[in-house]
Amino acid sequence: MRGESAVDARRAGRFADDQGAATVVAVAILGAVVALGVAVVGVLGASVAAQSAANAADASALAAADAVSGAVAGEPCTLAGDLARRNGATLLECRIEGSAAVVSVALALGPVRATASARAGPPGWGG
Template structure:
């Protein structure tokens, strides 16, 4: 009987550890998706702000974020620079990321 309880405890502990690692891995993936979506959205907004592409900068950013499964939380245009915050849902929570894009300093 004690061996059965020990085996059940080991199985339960292993199951909980595996579930925790899976949740942490999923959160890491959501975080990376948010970072990629923020980068793409900021670049799209900066391109629109500079006139390299047509359209309103924050609308372009929202389109790119949506294509990556994210949504825009904040979009600010400062001259030719764009700052974008995005959110990606994960397990009832949200992974967020911020990106800034524009011309290199001194290149204007």
């Protein structure tokens, strides 16, 4: 029995000094939460950039289509470029296909670069 109590005493000594274990777990959880937060912010930033690029492309295509139809004065692709710049984007491509306008824009939002395309023309126009 005496040998058993010495073993029990060693085991108790080994496991009795577990102070700080909760700190290690808390730091691990905090690190995981911070990593998840950084990932979420990155995904949301990319989503905002993509939506902003789509909005700029839509507005640019509509402006160009209005110029093609004669609703507004001006050269269609010049108007499309102006509207893209007002929305923080750069006009990459502008072409007129019959009565419709097709544009592509790029937008940089921080480290994220998004591109989008849009087509606008009269109702029922099939190209």
